[in-house]
Every structure is written in C-alpha cells, then in structure tokens.
Amino acid sequence: MTLDRRQILALAALAGGAGAFETASAEAHDAQGRMPPLPEDAPKIAMLVHPRMIALDLINPMTVFNILRSNIMLVGKTMEPAATDVRIPIGATHTFDQVPREVDVLFVPGGIMGTIAAMDDPETLTFLSDCGRRAKWVTSVCTGSLLLGAAGLLQGYRAASHWTVSDLLPKLGATKVDERVVIDRNRMTGGGATAGLDFGLTLAAKLVDEEAARRIQLILEYAPEPPFANGTPAQAGPERVATMRAGRPWMDAQALKAVEAAAERLGLPA
C-alpha cells in the first residue's frame, strides 16, 4: 500500500510539476521540454517539514536539489500540511516510517517556534536521531541546527545557526561557528534563512560535482546584490541588533528552555 501511494505520487509529480523550471538540468530534457524519470541513483533527500517552519528555509535548498534531479522526500510526523510563516501550508510526501532506511541527506529547516516545539517532540527526535545516524549527510539551515542538536546529532561538531540563537549551540555539545556554511565531517549546517542558497549549492557540489552546482547557480541566476550591507550583526551594527534583541525576550527564553531540556535529556553538562 505504501508502495502504491508512492508510485501514484511519483507519477503525479512527473505529470504535473516536473520541467516547470525550464532550465533545470537542460541537457536532460527531451525535444518537447519534458524531463525523463529520475535515475535510480538520484540522491535520496529527506527534508523535514514541521509546523511553523520558515517556508524559505525549505524552498531555497529544495529548489537546488530539485534541479539537481534528486529524489526529494518531504517528511512529516503526519501527512497534515504544516503551517509556515508565509501561511502557505506545505504537505509531507512521507511520514517518518515511510522514509527509506538509508538516505543521502537528512535536512532540517528552521522556524524558531516550530523548532522549539519539535525539540520537545519525542517522535520527531527519534526519527531525526535514527535517520541521521545512517544518513550520508546530516544538514540544516537557520534554527534547524538547534533541532539537530536536540536529537544528539551535533555533539562534537562545528555548526552554524541563525545569529539570534547560535549562542545556544554549545549547550547542545556543538561548537558555534559564525560562517555562512559550516562543514564538519558529514555535518553541513547553514546560517540564517537565506544561507539556504549557499548551503544548497555547496551540498550539490558534494552530492554530484562542482560542475553540476555551477550550472544550478547559473540557472537560478545566483549572483546576489544585496541592496544594503546589513545581513549580519556586524554589518547591521550594535544599535539595530539591540533593538531586535529587545523585541524578543520571550522568544529567547523559550529557545533557551527548549535547549536546556534537550541538553538534560542528552546528559550534557548545564
């Protein structure tokens, strides 16, 4: 039954969405612009969807993996579509028990209130811990690394997170690194939100090769020109950072509480 359902989904995807990004892997198109079925050895990528996630954290790397022609699984605790910051619900294609035993990539997007809730959910933590133990790459963007850490997957690893919460990483046994994309053995974590593009392309180069990643960068015309130099706390300056911090004491307290509870469960020193 599970197999039937997946086959139906796969067929629906091919009929409906595939090829919508015209320039995707251009050389793979047939004369009518259709994409052939995914190859058997397409990278298997399990991307967590959880309630109150940040849609952009998922969509940017997912677009990269899609153009790379990966076997993308959106994995949820249930098939119930997950609410997102932009109020576009995102449905899972697989529940936890439907994910293959071995995947190439486990990916966790951010979304602070959603991350906090998931950090306290035994089923989610068990899935991540189990899947992450066997995955070739264990990855995240934005606050997703807190959830990886809560699942015990970042102990002894260098990792990035959103600047507002990255100070909490050491409580989960990780070394906080203020870089856009941090690779430590088979862990790859991205900084806040938009780091998902840099992360996705970096991972694409590892999964296939640099040339594939370069082509995707050209397809997505990723030659960014931010209108201001204001994307990091250092660029923004102490006044703006202080203003933002002042607006989120409740949120910060929730994050700290969730991290401390996770650290205790993992038997880490306070």
Place this chain on the structure above:
Amino acid sequence: MTLDRRQILALAALAGGAGAFETASAEAHDAQGRMPPLPEDAPKIAMLVHPRMIALDLINPMTVFNILRSNIMLVGKTMEPAATDVRIPIGATHTFDQVPREVDVLFVPGGIMGTIAAMDDPETLTFLSDCGRRAKWVTSVCTGSLLLGAAGLLQGYRAASHWTVSDLLPKLGATKVDERVVIDRNRMTGGGATAGLDFGLTLAAKLVDEEAARRIQLILEYAPEPPFANGTPAQAGPERVATMRAGRPWMDAQALKAVEAAAERLGLPA
C-alpha cells in the same frame, strides 16, 4: 459573502501562521511573541499565482513582504492550488475579482512554461492590465516580466528578466537591462529567480523606508556567499551558456511564439 470569506481567512492566518518567523518586525511582538493584527495602512500586495510557477520566485519576496507586515493577497484565476516546480502546490487566497481596485504592489513570479501559458490567457492578461494600471508598483521577478510585457505593462520601460529570455523583452516594447533589479518609474523588475531577495528588499525600502528593509535583511541574514562565481552568463563563461542553450531549443521556441503572439495583440512592430 466575499467579505466573510476574507475575514475567515484573515482570522485563520492570524491564529496559525503569524509570528512563525520569530524575528519578524521584532518590536511589534507582544510579550508572548504574538503579532498584533495588521495595521489598516499595511501595504496591499497582490502576488499572482499561476500553474507551473517557480515557488522560489514567489516565496523569497513574499517572505520579505510578510516580515514587512504587508497585506499579501495570493491571486489566482481560480482558487485551485497552482502546481510549482518543486511540486508544492500553492493556493490562491483571492480570485481576480476579489482583489481590491487599488493595490500598492502587483507582483508576477516566473516559471517559463507557466509564464508562456499565462501569456496566452485572456483572463490573466485582462486582470494584470487592469490591476497594473492602478497599482502603485508594477513588479516581477525572473520570467514574470514577459507576462507583464504581454499584458502591455512594460511598453517604454526598462526591464530585467531571466538571462535565457531577456532578449525577448524588446519585442514587448521594453528595453532589456542586464541588472539585478531594474527600476523605471513605478516598474520594478528583477533578474532570474534568486534576484527576488534583492528585489524584495529594494521594494521594501520604497514601500516603507530603508531602515525597515535593513532590518529585514538582518532577520533573513542576507549576507550571501555564493560558493562559485557562476551566477551570470558572463561569470559562467560561453561554454556553459552554450550547453544550457543547446538543451532548450523547444522551450525557447515556445517563449518566442508566445511573445510574438502577445506583441501582435498589442499592435507592436514585429
């Protein structure tokens, strides 16, 4: 009845999604991290959703506008969720006749096969032409500018598009400009796909002020570090560009045909 439906949607949005991006407009949060209702004068932004669109083209600017606390309307020909490149269907919140007479922003995302289909759809063209005539800003990302052009909204304007199709802009009466974000009077068009972040922040600064846009840039940690210098045809070099072009003769022919048909309808010289 229309009003009731909108009220229900607005209430659902407030209960479910708002505040998921914790750092959104931090100073507006209350002590429990909840966002207050949108102010009466929140920018009204009509974002087209059309079948086979590129999800990323929509989500990146939408995230910016959401943090800016805008009144975002996802506008479709029908309420039927639109298929996207990543196979995440995106539903409309408003049909064409439910959009207020005057909006601050009309936005069109890209998605070449979807764009081509929409360029031949009288209802979509009529909506865009009508809404765009009264909108304060007429905008697009990626191939969306071809659709604006087909609706007669770019005649005599400078505009950007995805590099694979930007040569077609002059056939629609526009001047092609190879820049990341092009502003000409009240038209603001972005380049390919990922230009949506630069575009969104640039427009946020116009809609509110530079300080608001800077804060959003910090929230989204938009300090990009592309892993390669490969985001433009010039960076990628002639060989990669030729490979990509060679893979899409059918697609290019379709785009040309749609543009020529639109140009004829607009009475433009061939």
